[in-house]
Structures are given as structure tokens and as C-alpha cells.
Amino acid sequence: xxxxxxxxxxxxxxxxxxxxxxxxxxxxxxxxxxxxxxxxxxxxxxxxxxxxxxxxxxxxxxxxxxxxxxxxxxxxxxxxxxxxxxxxxxxxxxxxxxxxxxxxxxxxxxxxxx
Amino acid sequence: xxxxxxxxxxxxxxxxxxxxxxxxxxxxxxxxxxxxxxxxxxxxxxxxxxxxxxxxxxxxxxxxxxxxxxxxxxxxxxxxxxxxxxxxxxxxxxxxxxxxxxxxxxxxxxxxxxxxxxxxxxxxxxxxxxxxxxxxx
Numbered sequence: 001x002x003x004x005x006x007x008x009x010x011x012x013x014x015x016x017x018x019x020x021x022x023x024x025x026x027x028x029x030x031x032x033x034x035x036x037x038x039x040x041x042x043x044x045x046x047x048x049x050x051x052x053x054x055x056x057x058x059x060x061x062x063x064x065x066x067x068x069x070x071x072x073x074x075x076x077x078x079x080x081x082x083x084x085x086x087x088x089x090x091x092x093x094x095x096x097x098x099x100x101x102x103x104x105x106x107x108x109x110x111x112x113x114x
Numbered sequence: 115x116x117x118x119x120x121x122x123x124x125x126x127x128x129x130x131x132x133x134x135x136x137x138x139x140x141x142x143x144x145x146x147x148x149x150x151x152x153x154x155x156x157x158x159x160x161x162x163x164x165x166x167x168x169x170x171x172x173x174x175x176x177x178x179x180x181x182x183x184x185x186x187x188x189x190x191x192x193x194x195x196x197x198x199x200x201x202x203x204x205x206x207x208x209x210x211x212x213x214x215x216x217x218x219x220x221x222x223x224x225x226x227x228x229x230x231x232x233x234x235x236x237x238x239x240x241x242x243x244x245x246x247x248x249x250x251x
Contacts, residue, residue, distance in 0.1 A: 023159065024127065024130070024163055024167075025127040025130070025131075055152065055156075057156060057159055057160060057163070057224070058160055058163075058218070058220040058221045058223075058224055059163070059218075061220055062216075062217035062218050062220070063217075065215055065216070065217050066217050068215075069215060086152065090224070093223065093224065093227045094208065094209060094220055094223065094224075095209040095214060096214070099214065099215070
């Protein structure tokens, strides 16, 4: 199933819930569009929930990087929530685990935004 | 079931999806567990994307050759494109500081991470030939 992204507001944090496979041609650019639109609308505290994403390829990883650099480039914050083991392993292998702030609990994640 | 299939595929994303599914099925037949099947599937997906997008540049005039060997102890996948090939030693390391935040360039890293054997060479005609092997544990 292609990746789908829905957004919801928790206080001043925008949570992006991702579902499905996050690969080239299966919705990876949808995240790019979602993040770009959110930032353009002034939402600069973004939490990407990957709890329902079991599969991601290098294209999907690239979209995470794009999202991070786009948001932080606008003095915003972009954090990750609920990594599955595969996504966690992928971020470890690519050494991006040191770049992204990752949370397991949504409440704590939301509170972590300054 | 052991055996070898040799096929030519169009340079599009449908080929990427179909080869990934085919290889995952072969891995299941070999008895690989779900994690190992997904590992091989991801490595093959990355190799196919490289072949289709970077090697053949989605050209309708170029094809990707897939050789799938179902052995008793392993699945061996060979993917050959009709591009210009590349030198693995010249590919930037995506885990190094200056490359870490690039949006692309991680496919080869993931291929190597998720299979037991990996090799790449330039074919006589100039394209890239990538070989991926996953063993039954």
C-alpha cells in the first residue's frame, strides 16, 4: 500500500500520521508536499508519526532528510515518533539516527517542542 | 524449487515493484524468515531503482536484465542495466558529514547492509552489473 499522510493538531504541534510503504513512486513525494504546505502555512513544529510505516527505502529516507532540512531551515522543528524496528535500523545504518530527534511516546514528544 | 530465470524488463517503476515481489517470493520458498525476506527485497529494490532510474534513466529503449537463481542454500540476484556503469570506489560515502544530509545516494549503502554478498562491476558493454546474494541461515 502506498504511503498516506494525514495531519492533526495537538496544541501548537502538527502531528503527521504516516501509513503504508514509504518508497520511490509510492508516496514519498507526498510527504514532501505535506511538509512544504505545512511550513508555508506557518506550522513549524512538526512531528512525523511513523508507527504504521513498516517499510521505507532510500528514497523515503531522502524525503525524511528533505523534511528535516526544510523545517529547520525555516527555524522550525521536525521530530520523529514511533519508529518500527526496520525504520530504526535504517536510520542507524545511514547514521541519520544522530540527526533526528526520535520519540516513542506521543505525549512526551509533543511536550519536547519548545 | 531451484533453478534460474533470465528475463528482460522495461525501465520503469512497475519493474521495480514486480522484481521485488518475485525475489521476496523466492526467499520465502527458500525458507527465509520475514525479516530476511524484507532485507533482500529492499536490497533488490534499491538495485532495481539504480538500474531503472540512474542507469537506464527510464528510457523506453533500454531494458534491465534480471537473472534470478534459486539455489538450495541461497537466492542470488543479478541486475544488469544498459547505462554507463559506475566505479564503486568513486561513490561518495553517504554517512560522512558532508554527505549526511543529502537527499539521495544511500542505495548502495543499503544494498550492502541487507545482503550477505554484494558486488558491482561495469559490463563489457558499459552498463552496471549488481550481484546480491542472501543465504538461508
